[in-house]
Amino acid sequence: MRAVIVAMGVAFLVSLLCTPIAIKVFTRLKAGQPIRTDGPAMHQGKKGTPTMGGVVFILATVIAYVAGHLVLTTLPDQQIAQVEPTITALVLLGLMVFSGAVGFIDDFLKVRKRNSAGLNKRGKLLGQILVGAVFGVIALWFPSTMTDASGVATNTQTVGSTTLSFIRDIDALEVSKVGAVIIFIFVVMAATNGVNLTDGLDGLATGASVMVLTAYALIAFWQYRHWCADPSYTQPYCYEVRDPLEIALIAGAAAGACVGFLWWNTSPARIFMGDTGALGLGGLIAGMAMSTRTILLLPIIGGLFVIITMSVVIQIISFKTTGKRVFRMSPLQHHFELAGWSEVNIVVRFWIIAGIGVAIALGLFYSEFLANMV
Numbered sequence: 001m002r003a004v005i006v007a008m009g010v011a012f013l014v015s016l017l018c019t020p021i022a023i024k025v026f027t028r029l030k031a032g033q034p035i036r037t038d039g040p041a042m043h044q045g046k047k048g049t050p051t052m053g054g055v056v057f058i059l060a061t062v063i064a065y066v067a068g069h070l071v072l073t074t075l076p077d078q079q080i081a082q083v084e085p086t087i088t089a090l091v092l093l094g095l096m097v098f099s100g101a102v103g104f105i106d107d108f109l110k111v112r113k114r115n116s117a118g119l120n121k122r123g124k125l126l127g128q129i130l131v132g133a134v135f136g137v138i139a140l141w142f143p144s145t146m147t148d149a150s151g152v153a154t155n156t157q158t159v160g161s162t163t164l165s166f167i168r169d170i171d172a173l174e175v176s177k178v179g180a181v182i183i184f185i186f187v188v189m190a191a192t193n194g195v196n197l198t199d200g201l202d203g204l205a206t207g208a209s210v211m212v213l214t215a216y217a218l219i220a221f222w223q224y225r226h227w228c229a230d231p232s233y234t235q236p237y238c239y240e241v242r243d244p245l246e247i248a249l250i251a252g253a254a255a256g257a258c259v260g261f262l263w264w265n266t267s268p269a270r271i272f273m274g275d276t277g278a279l280g281l282g283g284l285i286a287g288m289a290m291s292t293r294t295i296l297l298l299p300i301i302g303g304l305f306v307i308i309t310m311s312v313v314i315q316i317i318s319f320k321t322t323g324k325r326v327f328r329m330s331p332l333q334h335h336f337e338l339a340g341w342s343e344v345n346i347v348v349r350f351w352i353i354a355g356i357g358v359a360i361a362l363g364l365f366y367s368e369f370l371a372n373m374v
Contacts, residue, residue, distance in 0.1 A: 004221060007068030007249050008256035014060035015260030019053065023264065023271045026050035031111045049269060052107045054277020057257035058100045061284075062093060064253035072245075087142045088243035091135050091159045092250045092287040098135075099192055099283025102127035103275030118275070125189070131283060132188035136160065136181035139290060144229075144242050155229035157242035160184060165293040167368040168239065184290055187298070191289075192282030194305030197312055197331045199278040202267035204333060204347045206258050208304050208354040209281045213255035215301050215358045216288040219365055220248035223292065226369070237372045239293075247291050254284055267344050297364065303357025304350055308332050 026032075032048035069085070105127070106119035119127075139160035162180045164173035175183065199205035224244035227233060241247075258281070264270045273281075289298040299306050311332035318326045327335040336346050 001221065003068040003071040003245070004217065004248050004252040006071045007064040007253040008217075010067040011057075011060045011064035011253040011256035012260040014063050015057045015257040016263055017260075018060065019056050019261055019264045019271060022053055022056045023050050026052060026271070031107075034110050034114060046269070049272055051111065051272045051274035052104060052276045053261060053265065053271040054100055054103065054273040054275075054280050057254070057261045057273070057277060058096055058280045060257035060260065061096065061250065061254045064256065065089065065093060065250055068249040068253065086243045086246050087138065087144075088159050088246045088291060089250065091139045092247065092284060092291065094138075095131065095135050095188070095283035095287040096254070096280045098131045099128070099188070100276050100280030102131065103196075103277070103279035106275040106279075128189045128192055128279075129185055132185035132286075133181060135287070136184040136188075139184070139287075140177050140180055155242065157229075157240060159242050160290045161293060164295055166296040167365055168293050170296075183295070184286070187289060187295060188283055188286040190309070191286035191298070191302065191305070192279045194302060194309045195282035195285070196275060196278040198305055198308045198333075199273060200331055200333050201337075201343050201347050202269035203262055203265050204350055205278060205281070206262045206265050206273060207347070207351050208302075209285070210255050210258045210262065211351070211354050211358045212285055212302050213251045213258065213281075213288070215362055216285075216292060217248050217251035217255060218362065219292050219294065220244045220251060220288075222365075222369075224248060235373070237369070241291065241293055244292070247288065250284075251288055254281070267347065294365070297361055300357055300364070301361040303360075304354035307353065311335070 027050050031050055031052055034047070102119075102124060106124060110118040140158050140162065143158050144155045160180060161169050162175055162177055163169040163171060164175070164183070195205055195209065198208060220241075221244070223239040223241050224230075225233075226235065226238050227244055228238040228240045230238075261273065261277075265273065285298070285302060289295050289301075294301070308331045311327060312330045314326050315330035318324060328338040329335055333346050333350065337343065
């Protein structure tokens with residue numbers, strides 16, 4: 001737990017202190033956010049606000065991960081902890097960094113062209129598929145090599161699984177490795193686009209991501225405390241995952257980094273995360289679902305992202321089939337803006353919705369543990 005707390009604290013401080021520097025740098029480079037002309041009129045006042053702020057909290061997460069590992073080296077020998085970087089860390093941080101890189105290209109093109117078009121849909125889609133495929137393969141083809149003192153393997157798990165999962169793997173829903181990679185690509189695309197669509201109001205996506213990442217930190221740490229690979233854990237009910245402490249450390253670091261960024265991103269925002277941050281967070285959240293074996297729990301944990309994404313899907317289907325719009329504008333947050341709600345009211349109320357989803361998901365996760373321990 002000490003390593004997770006240190007990682008959260010380091011990430012928070014790095015993000016909090018470095019974001020003002022990023023604001024100055026991006027302002028000097030004239031990397032201002034282009035605003036859609038067909039969007040709510042009140043957004044025109046945000047034109048020129050620096051974007052690509054996701055670079056800060058992605059960097060803060062990586063730095064905090066290193067700091068957390070320095071703390072792991074001080075843990076007693078009897079505690080199960082991987083003090084060297086693992087494949088799990090490579091997959092999770094790789095998803096965050098390279099998904100963020102796709103978003104960075106999009107943001108860079110928007111700034112360069114001075115419009116909100118950015119990277120075309122096909123290019124963004126190919127980038128998401130490539131990132132999901134590469135790290136999906138790594139997650140499924142490289143098992144753990146943890147052994148006990150006598151050299152007997154204690155954990156041969158891979159980061160990902162060939163079975164669909166809810167609270168844990170569902171053995172009846174097993175697929176091939178290729179099928180598992182395809183499913184993971186879909187999860188990456190859904191998560192990155194979900195966070196990206198939610199990122200439309202000051203602090204909305206950042207605050208919701210803090211809740212989701214904190215939930216995954218709690219889930220992963222609980223799995224670490226009840227880990228099948230831990231020889232000191234004697235209860236029959238345990239979690240077959242790989243490197244849960246790594247997962248908790250990275251989730252906690254990312255949550256802390258987002259809190260530090262939120263200080264500057266809340267209304268009125270001094271900087272936007274841009275697609276750099278939105279896609280980076282989405283990629284990491286997808287990796288969290290895979291590595292904690294909670295793929296089918298993700299739509300509940302990220303309930304707000306699902307609701308906002310579905311508002312776009314409903315709007316498109318309705319307009320193409322009937323010529324009528326269900327909402328004044330999509331994504332959903334802009335519908336309420338045009339209905340007269342203030343930006344702060346929308347953000348706070350949507351945060352409440354995000355919190356409800358997280359609470360329900362954690363309740364389901366813990367109740368499953370209690371039910372099996374009775």
